[in-house]
Amino acid sequence: MDLLRVGDRILQSNDLVPLLSKTNLLSRVIQEIIIDDAIGDIELTAEEIQAAEVAFCQRNKITSAEEANAWAQQQYGTPDLIRTTAIREQKLAKFKTQAFAKEVDSYFLQRKGRLDKVLYSLIRTSQLGLAQELYFRVHDDGQSFTELAKEYSEGQEAKTGGLIGPVELSVPHPALGGLLSVSKPGQIWPPKRIGEWYVVVRLEKFFPAQMDEPTKQRLLDEMFQTWMREQLQNSPVSVPGSDTLAVAAQPVPPPAAAAIPMNQAAIAKDTVSKPKTLTTTTPPTPESSPTAASQPPASDPTSDKSDPWS
Secondary structure: OEEEEEOOEEEEHHHHHHHHHHOOOHHHHHHHHHHHHHOOOOOOOHHHHHHHHHHHHHHOOOOOHHHHHHHHHHOOOOOHHHHHHHHHHHHHHHHHHHHHHHHHHHHHHHHHHHHOEEEEEEEEEOOHHHHHHHHHHHHOOOOOHHHHHHHHOOOHHHHHOOEEEEEEOOOOOHHHHHHHHOOOOOOEOOOEEEOOEEEEEEEEEEEOOOOOHHHHHHHHHHHHHHHHHHHHHOOOEEOOOOOEEOOOOOOOOOOOOOOOOOOHHHHHHOOOOOOOOOOOOOOOOOOOOOOOOOOOOOOOOOOOOOOOOO
16 A cells, blocks of 8 residues: 655555664654553643643744744644644653652652762873872962963863863763762862873862752653663564564663762872972873863853763
8 A cells, every 4th residue: 555655756555664674763653652652641731732832832933823834844744733742742741740750859869979060170191290290289389270281181171271060970981970979179189090091180169969840850851761661672563464573772871870989998098109300391192182072160061971081
């Protein structure tokens, strides 16, 4: 049976599943089916429907009937598609609240250790001797961390005087996050080797995570994604006349640990002997130096999470 025409190509019903599988869309379709089943009994009041439509139009920058028609045509639907889509999104939001709100507080406590934010200063160099010197120039001699970072740090944090954040503790390199998680504001650590680098780090400010509305919505979304992954794993898919298909869930990162394991006693034991002679030669920047997404303080982290340093 003919199902869809795209240009000169006619898509038949028996072409659908192979096409969805080949384009990695089959799991998405099954997710939407699972969502439809989950929200089938969710009821909305007239006020909730109106608020959902208004919020949908605001998110999609729809301000007139003409723009609504244009949006619907672009989505291959009628103007009623806006109302249908808005209602479905609101029902899904209501389902998340009904299904997971009772557990969200305990989940927040599990996640809090990685949701806390830190503002910190960092100098990294490939030379141990230079790292030792810079540590003592800041710690003992009171020189400016900012100026030394601008001159000697070999990552992009040099552009901001070594200042990074605020970022969540899950964002920096795990070993660096471990140092910051056991630091006090103003505490500067002797050089630590992390991978190819020797780092001098100072915690500037600690921002404990709060269970505000954005955080709550984020955690509800995480809990929903975990639930969805379980549903996909437990929902066999079959095609009439064919064997059961194995459908992989969309990649969903597992919940991060509640805290970064760190041996505080080992950290404290790791001290550095003050060198007798200080060198002030500007270190060369290695060609393999990874970038660090550093930025001045802001209310929300905007760092590039592909860089484990910021």
